[in-house]
Amino acid sequence: IRFCNAREGALIKSQPRRNLWFRAGRLRFPLYYFSESLDVGFAYPWVRPPMAFYVTSIANFEGMDATYSFYTGEFTHEISLHMGATEGKLPAGLETKVEDIRGLVYQITFYDFGLRFMTQKSTVTNDFSVIQPLSFLGELSDKSQFSSVAFSYIGENLYLLIEGILIDSEWTFIREGEQGQATIGYQWGPWLPFASYTYTSTSNEDKAKYPDIFDPQVQLDNSAVGLRYDINSNVNLKLQYDHFYNLGGTSSSNFQGLEEGTDVYTINVNAIF
Numbered sequence: 001i002r003f004c005n006a007r008e009g010a011l012i013k014s015q016p017r018r019n020l021w022f023r024a025g026r027l028r029f030p031l032y033y034f035s036e037s038l039d040v041g042f043a044y045p046w047v048r049p050p051m052a053f054y055v056t057s058i059a060n061f062e063g064m065d066a067t068y069s070f071y072t073g074e075f076t077h078e079i080s081l082h083m084g085a086t087e088g089k090l091p092a093g094l095e096t097k098v099e100d101i102r103g104l105v106y107q108i109t110f111y112d113f114g115l116r117f118m119t120q121k122s123t124v125t126n127d128f129s130v131i132q133p134l135s136f137l138g139e140l141s142d143k144s145q146f147s148s149v150a151f152s153y154i155g156e157n158l159y160l161l162i163e164g165i166l167i168d169s170e171w172t173f174i175r176e177g178e179q180g181q182a183t184i185g186y187q188w189g190p191w192l193p194f195a196s197y198t199y200t201s202t203s204n205e206d207k208a209k210y211p212d213i214f215d216p217q218v219q220l221d222n223s224a225v226g227l228r229y230d231i232n233s234n235v236n237l238k239l240q241y242d243h244f245y246n247l248g249g250t251s252s253s254n255f256q257g258l259e260e261g262t263d264v265y266t267i268n269v270n271a272i273f
Contacts, residue, residue, distance in 0.1 A: 024064040029056070030082065030105050033116060033150040033163055041270040045159060045185055045228050047240035048266070050198035052222045053163065053181040061086035061101055080105040082120075090126075097125045103146075114152040121145045144169040159185035159192065167202075177202035177218075185228075192228040197221070199246075219248030220258075235271045242266070 011025030028035050032054055037043040063084015070077050081104055087097040103120030124144055128137035148165040160183070167177040178201055185194030199221045226240035242264040 019069045020067070022064065022066050026060050026062055027065060027082065027084070028060055029058075029120070030065075030080070030103065030118060031056070031120070031146055031148060031165065033152065033161060040272070041238075041268065042236060042272045045183065045192055045194050045238075046196065046224070046226060047238045047268050050181045050183075050196060050222055050224070051242075052198040052200040052220045052244075053165075053179050057090050058086060058088045058096070058098065061098065063101060074110055076109045078105075078107040095127045099123045099125065112153055112155040114150075114154075116148075116150040116152075118148045119145065120147075142169050157187045159183070159187060159194065190230040192230075194226055194228070196224045196226075198224075219246060220244065221246040234273065235269065237269050238267065240266045 011023050011027060013021060013023045015021040028038070030036070032038075032049075034044050034049060034054070038049060038054065038059070041048075061084045063082060063086075065080055065082035067078060067080040069079075081102075083102045085097070085099045085101055087095070090096050099122065101120065101122045103118065105116070105118045107114065107116045109115075122144055123141055125139055125141040127139050129139070145168045146165060147168075148163065150161065150163040152162075153160040162180075162182045164180040165178065167179075169176065179199065181196060181198040183194055183196040185192050200218060201220075202218050222242060222244050224240055224242045226238060229237045231237060244258050244262040244264070245260060247258065247260050
């Protein structure tokens with residue numbers, strides 16, 4: 001049994017067998033390929049994970065998961081089940097509860113190739129009674145489902161990661177949406193130049209009863225080029241240029257301050273100990 005630090009909380013991990021382990025406590029929603037290492041900048045090629053894809057209002061939940069791994073020939077399989085609940089405050093100031101969280105993650109790897117599938121269902125409840133002039137809405141609940149797929153190839157030189165996610169709901173206040181990102185890079189000694197494209201889009205305004213109150217319609221594209229330099233095995237330096245464009249609908253609170261054609265230049269240093 002081991003205790004591990006987690007963002008804004010902690011978890012306990014038990015591994016009764018080499019290929020079976022359980023965790024309980026404050027866990028990260030496993031929505032994306034890098035969900036478990038979002039706070040570890042050393043782990044991924046970008047200066048920051050693509051905003052249009054990896055930005056979420058609530059990233060953690062309280063619950064448990066169980067993971068089992070096994071082999072079939074040259075293939076490695078990993079299956080994980082998770083369940084739990086959480087509550088928090090959205091950028092708009094709404095108190096929200098996410099309950100009945102239940103999900104499945106399946107990963108398969110073959111040499112340098114990998115595929116990851118995820119699906120998660122939950123019930124989301126927002127309390128509008130604390131916000132004027134929306135108090136007449138009281139509490140509203142919506143059932144949502146997130147489904148994602150990721151393909152990766154991380155070879156000796158070539159780096160490729162493609163991800164996509166679909167968001168579905170019963171149309172009370174959460175819009176249907178889709179997001180995707182693709183990153184390609186080439187490791188040349190300690191240098192890793194890379195390029196990425198990311199987009200997010202929500203729609204179905206006519207199907208949601210209260211779409212603009214909770215989840216404004218959003219359209220956003222993000223293209224980026226960057227360079228990672230591995231100073232040594234524990235420290236790297238990253239440079240990145242981002243361009244945000246095709247902004248449409250109502251600007252999401254997650255992207256406040258962005259205007260059409262916004263450019264961002266970033267440099268940072270990451271270290272692990």
